Amino acid sequence: MFLIIYRKHIIRWGVGFIAILIGTFCTQRWWPPSTSASLPADSEIVSMVDDLFRLRNHAILQAKPEVLETLYDRSTRYGQWSYEHQYKKLKYLHNWTKKQGAKLTAIRSLVRIRRIDANERRIRVTLLASTEYRYVYIDEPQVENLMRIGTYHSLDLVRANERWQIGREWFTDPFADALSLNNPLVPEERKFILTQKPRDFSNLSPRRRKALEYADTYCGAAANDEQGFKYNPKYRNYNYTGGDCANFASQVLHEGGGFRKTYTWNYGRGASKAWVNAHAFNRYMLQSGRGTRIAYDTYSQVLPASYRLEPGDYIAYEKKGKVTHISVVTGADSKGYTVMNSHNADRYRVPWDLGYSDQGIRFWLVKVNYGD
Numbered sequence: 001m002f003l004i005i006y007r008k009h010i011i012r013w014g015v016g017f018i019a020i021l022i023g024t025f026c027t028q029r030w031w032p033p034s035t036s037a038s039l040p041a042d043s044e045i046v047s048m049v050d051d052l053f054r055l056r057n058h059a060i061l062q063a064k065p066e067v068l069e070t071l072y073d074r075s076t077r078y079g080q081w082s083y084e085h086q087y088k089k090l091k092y093l094h095n096w097t098k099k100q101g102a103k104l105t106a107i108r109s110l111v112r113i114r115r116i117d118a119n120e121r122r123i124r125v126t127l128l129a130s131t132e133y134r135y136v137y138i139d140e141p142q143v144e145n146l147m148r149i150g151t152y153h154s155l156d157l158v159r160a161n162e163r164w165q166i167g168r169e170w171f172t173d174p175f176a177d178a179l180s181l182n183n184p185l186v187p188e189e190r191k192f193i194l195t196q197k198p199r200d201f202s203n204l205s206p207r208r209r210k211a212l213e214y215a216d217t218y219c220g221a222a223a224n225d226e227q228g229f230k231y232n233p234k235y236r237n238y239n240y241t242g243g244d245c246a247n248f249a250s251q252v253l254h255e256g257g258g259f260r261k262t263y264t265w266n267y268g269r270g271a272s273k274a275w276v277n278a279h280a281f282n283r284y285m286l287q288s289g290r291g292t293r294i295a296y297d298t299y300s301q302v303l304p305a306s307y308r309l310e311p312g313d314y315i316a317y318e319k320k321g322k323v324t325h326i327s328v329v330t331g332a333d334s335k336g337y338t339v340m341n342s343h344n345a346d347r348y349r350v351p352w353d354l355g356y357s358d359q360g361i362r363f364w365l366v367k368v369n370y371g372d
Contacts (some may be wrong), residue, residue, distance in 0.1 A: 012021070015353045037042040039120065042116060045116055048157065049111060049127065052166070053111055053129060056071060057107040057109060060089065061104055061106065065087050068083065068087060068090065070166055071165060072166045076158075078156075078167060078168040079158075079160075079165065079166060079167045079168065079354070082166055082168060085173070086189030092116035092175055092178050093175075097356060098185060098190075099185055100136045100137075100190070100351070101137055101138050101139070101191075101193055103135060104135050105136055106134040107133050107134075108131070109129045109130065109131040110129070110130045110224075110225060112129075112225075113126070113130050114126045121158065124155070124156050125156075126154075126155075127152075128151075128229055129150070129152075130148055130221050130223065130224065130225075132145050132148045132230065133147050140334060146352075147202075147347070148348040148350075149346065150220050150347070150348075151171045151172060151173070151221060151346075154169070155168075155169050156168040159343055172349075173343065173345065174345035174347060175354075175355040177319075177355060177357070178355050178358060186300065189299075192304070193303075194335065196307065197335070197336055198332070199333070201331060204312075205371075206311065207256075207257050208311055208312035209311075211252050211257035211312040211328070212311040212330055213256060214252050214256030214257075215252065215256065215330050215341040216330065216341065218231055218251070219346055219348045220343060222345075222347050223346075231244075232255070235247060236270075238271075239278055243275075243324075244343040244344045245325050245326045245342050245344045246278045246280075246326050247267075247275050248326075248328070248344075249314055249327075249328050250267065250276070251282060252312075252314075254267075256312075257368070262288070265284050278316065279322050281316075281323075281326055282326065282364060282366070285366060289369065290368065290369055291366040291367065291368050292367045293364060294308055294309075295364075296362060296363070296364050296365070297362060297363065298359070299353055302365055306365060308365075309367070310329060310367075311331055312368055313366060313368050314327065314328050314329060314366050314368065315327050315328060315363060315366070317356055317362075317364075319362075321362055323364065325344075326338035327341065327344065327347065328340055328341050329352070330348075330349055333351065339352065
């Protein structure tokens with residue numbers, strides 16, 4: 001059975017007691033016994049996947065690993081690994097919000113199924129998920145912040161224990177550089193973050209404003225359904241050949257910010273190294289004078305300087321002496337904490353260190369010189 005599905009979901013959200021009801025509803029729908037040898041209908045598979053994401057999000061939000069565990073066939077190596085990865089993600093997200101002086105209030109996924117390929121033993125689903133996270137700071141619970149992360153999944157559902165469970169899941173995880181850590185809480189960092197105020201970007205220069213508009217329009221799976229989860233079709237998607245983050249940042253600066261191409265930094269029939277490679281992009285920007293470094297070091301050392309970044313600037317993430325990722329600054333949350341957009345994985349208005357808590361990472365904070 002082979003099926004291409006493009007769906008638009010109408011989703012109603014709730015918190016508190018409603019979230020508990022949703023979790024109960026999902027449990028009942030996701031876990032019907034599968035004693036029949038016949039495969040579920042396509043519409044049933046779609047509902048199963050929707051229920052899976054809702055229940056998993058609820059388990060992560062409420063920090064309930066015992067609920068998370070029920071979703072996976074842990075008798076297989078891949079099922080166990082998939083569960084362990086999500087459990088580490090659960091722990092990391094709650095550790096990060098504690099560091100931040102914040103609390104998660106909602107997690108919800110907009111799922112678009114691209115393909116279903118099923119047989120009697122396995123249902124393989126290829127899908128896109130745009131997951132929205134909402135959080136508040138503990139001293140301002142009335143002010144909710146929103147971020148979105150887009151991921152592309154290959155998901156196997158298998159018959160196990162007379163039920164359909166996750167036997168394998170592959171996706172590029174934006175939290176992968178942080179899941180192995182249990183960094184101790186630094187009270188000084190938390191106190192510093194909580195004492196900050198909102199920042200006003202209403203007077204951005206026209207070039208910065210256009211760069212911001214471009215970054216929001218083409219943030220891929222992290223966008224909303226109205227924007228179509230799209231990349232700019234004028235450019236090749238390099239996610240499957242090393243990563244698309246520098247390509248996206250280059251587009252933001254050229255298409256949005258009005259920076260002209262050069263011999264070194266260029267996209268034509270293909271991309272120059274400085275255009276598409278994160279390390280070369282950062283080196284080019286600094287050596288050409290188009291960017292100025294305002295800080296470079298570990299998280300705790302660059303944290304104060306991060307509040308000087310504006311939409312259209314960028315952050316480079318270095319591991320073992322090499323820049324491996326670029327993100328574009330797109331604003332700040334209710335505490336003035338810098339947020340960013342990127343590709344690989346797709347991010348929309350995500351706090352700049354979320355997913356990059358590895359102690360070995362060094363951060364380049366770069367002010368882009370738009371002439372303003």
